Amino acid sequence: MTVTRTASTNWQGDLPSGEGVVTFVSSGIEKTPVSWPARSEKPNGKTSPEELIAAAHSACYSMALSAGLGKAGYTAEDIETQAYVDFKAGTGITGISLNVRASVPGIGADEFAQIAEATKTGCPVSQALQSVPISLDAALR
Known part of the structure; x- marks a missing residue:
């Protein structure tokens, strides 16, 4: 049996100053913000x-x-x-x-x-x- 899980991200703005939100479609867990600084510098409450x-x-x-x-x-x-x-x-x-x-x-x-x-x-x-x-x-x- 194949099971497919789904997540999506909505991104707004350019890479350095933009932000996005990750939505865990399959599980419905809380949406999580994501940004370039969270990825390359400090999380500051966002994921990567x-x-x-x-x-x-x-x-x-x-x-x-x-x-x-x-x-x-x-x-x-x-x-x-x-x-x-x-x-x-x-x-x-x-x-x-x-x-x-x-x-x-x-x-x-x-x-x-x-x-x-x-x-x-x-x-x-x-x-x-x-x-x-x-x-x-x-x-x-």
């Missing part, structure tokens, strides 16, 4: 495409890790994934770092590291972003 990618990647990775652990016979009590997406004006997205901490009863550190690394390449968002270097720091709590 890179922050949205970080949100998508952290959620996808957490779910994929939960699935991988489940296939190995484990159930995580807690998985916290932080995604850092680096952006350089004029170049684009230059790298992504995933920082994962998890509580998983009964698993050893080596087995957890193997599953976490396999998840890095198996996560659908990681697959979509494979042209960007992705690093992983995963550890048990």
Whole structure:
């Protein structure tokens, strides 16, 4: 089954001083303002495409890790994934770092590291972003 999610952005003005609003059509979550300064300088209450990618990647990775652990016979009590997406004006997205901490009863550190690394390449968002270097720091709590 294919599921399509939809978001849209309405932009007004030029790049340096213009602003936009991202609408999450599928979920109906709150509209979010976006601007060039939020992307290249300071957020000031606005988001950026890179922050949205970080949100998508952290959620996808957490779910994929939960699935991988489940296939190995484990159930995580807690998985916290932080995604850092680096952006350089004029170049684009230059790298992504995933920082994962998890509580998983009964698993050893080596087995957890193997599953976490396999998840890095198996996560659908990681697959979509494979042209960007992705690093992983995963550890048990």
